[in-house]
Amino acid sequence: MLRTDDQQVLADRISFHEHELVIDTVHDVVSFRGEAVSLTQTEYKLLLVLARHPQRHFTREEL
Numbered sequence: 001m002l003r004t005d006d007q008q009v010l011a012d013r014i015s016f017h018e019h020e021l022v023i024d025t026v027h028d029v030v031s032f033r034g035e036a037v038s039l040t041q042t043e044y045k046l047l048l049v050l051a052r053h054p055q056r057h058f059t060r061e062e063l
Contacts, residue, residue, distance in 0.1 A: 012026045013025065014051045020032060023048060023051055028044060030044065030047065046063060
């Protein structure tokens with residue numbers, strides 16, 4: 001876990017469905033069922049935003 005200056009806790013890994021999908025935010029790596037997933041920088045950033053806010057709805061402009 002990492003802490004920002006305002007003491008907000010940030011996870012270094014985000015996982016879904018019993019670790020089938022894992023986002024390693026330290027190394028900017030995504031894996032699905034243990035296999036590395038090749039993403040562009042833009043795709044990775046979008047996935048990260050959506051993963052960090054799973055209950056939020058975004059407009060195209062917000063993304």
